[in-house]
Amino acid sequence: MKKNDELIVLEIMEQRGVLFNEAQKTRVHNLRQGYKGELEFKKWYDSHCNKRWIFVGDYWFEFKARMQADSILISPRQWILIDTKYYDAAFEYKNDVCYINNVAQEKNIFDSVKEKTRRLAGIAAKVDTRIQVRPVVVFIHENCHTTFDASLTVEAIQRTQLARFFNSIRVVDEMPDSLLQKVMSQLEFYRRPYGFPVDALKPEGFEYVRAGTRCGGCGGFNVEKNRSGLSCKKCGRHESLQEVVYKHAYELRYLFYHHPEMVTVNNLYRLMNGTISLKTIRKHMNTNFVLKRQSNIWYYEINI
Ligand SMILES: [Zn+2]
Structure with missing residues (x-):
């Protein structure tokens, strides 16, 4: 469910x-x-x-x-x-x-x-x-x-x-x-769609967001980067870089629910506090999502 x-x-x-x-x-x-x-x-x-x-x-x-x-x-x-x-x-x-x-x-x-x-x-x-x-x-x-x-x-x-x-x-x-x-x-x-408005962040709210990379298992920030991906110091879960990028892209998408154009390489880099390089982020995003353009912003389309 x-x-x-x-x-x-x-x-x-x-x-x-x-x-x-x-x-x-x-x-x-x-x-x-x-x-x-x-x-x-x-x-x-x-x-x-x-x-x-x-x-x-x-x-x-x-x-x-x-x-x-x-x-x-x-x-x-x-x-x-x-x-x-x-x-x-x-x-x-x-x-x-x-x-x-x-x-x-x-x-x-x-x-x-x-x-x-x-x-x-x-x-x-x-x-x-x-x-x-x-x-x-x-x-x-x-x-x-x-x-x-x-x-x-x-x-x-x-x-x-x-x-x-x-x-x-x-x-x-x-x-x-x-x-x-x-x-x-x-x-x-x-049947009707969910009946409440979603009270999500506006783009200017980004400065209040705690940046960092979170574990996909326990949600904690206590993760360590190694060659093959990320390991959680708290619950021991290991995730590949691809999984981590993918999961944070969704997180960004939900966080700025009414602003799909926020899912950019730079914003992901910022959300993850620089844990993963821009180049790696771009590589995995290109594999998983379609790049779209809205005026002068290039962003990845994530349908939720
Ligand atoms: Zn964990």
């Missing part, structure tokens, strides 16, 4: 020391928790679920309003909308209010789940009006303990109940190919 572009950009900014404000820090934290939750659920699906259930992950759609479904399990007569919460905390639901570590939350997460369910049911009905959409909220963090009172009307489970959940949906009809095609074409029809 791929991270969304916003998270990729913010994590690079964080690692390069250019996350400027608290809002960005909170945002990257929330996005990362959301991503971990989705990833964790996918792992459970892979190891515990009857594969007759078709998995659809991170689905952005617009059906009267724009929304995102973390995961959907699809069978001929039932779609299960999975909303994962990755709270490393105690969660309580009492008299229609959510509490995280005893602090009342303004937002009722179950209301948005109900709305998503209604919208998704609208899409399901385009396939077959008999399809039921069943929402399940999964509190997937291993440290999350949940308590619910009778006011809760949405199915909610915690991690320790997941094995039982997958067991309970073990028996399911097989999806005929023709129906699967119909489902996928409806989902595609309502």
Whole structure:
């Protein structure tokens, strides 16, 4: 499951020391928790679920309003909308209010789940009006303990109940190919691109970026150059120069998300703090990417 572009950009900014404000820090934290939750659920699906259930992950759609479904399990007569919460905390639901570590939350997460369910049911009905959409909220963090009172009307489970959940949906009809095609074409029809603007750097922000060459494994800056490439002093990973150049080119591309023309040999040299020569950078960039021209700037085109 791929991270969304916003998270990729913010994590690079964080690692390069250019996350400027608290809002960005909170945002990257929330996005990362959301991503971990989705990833964790996918792992459970892979190891515990009857594969007759078709998995659809991170689905952005617009059906009267724009929304995102973390995961959907699809069978001929039932779609299960999975909303994962990755709270490393105690969660309580009492008299229609959510509490995280005893602090009342303004937002009722179950209301948005109900709305998503209604919208998704609208899409399901385009396939077959008999399809039921069943929402399940999964509190997937291993440290999350949940308590619910009778006011809760949405199915909610915690991690320790997941094995039982997958067991309970073990028996399911097989999806005929023709129906699967119909489902996928409806989902595609309502699919929309990621719903948030990506808050990336402008070219003049380059001066605040921490320059240096980073390890492709642990992301640390503690790398050593040798004849065949780069070795990480922290995790021991070895990478060829070609890999290093390629990876940093992508990093530069994401960092200046709205400025593809920033991917130049000189900027890469600057980002890597001169670790690799201009000549070597140029050689590897020419092998991997197409050179483009925008007014008087030559840059390498990287599609993300
Ligand atoms: Zn490393």
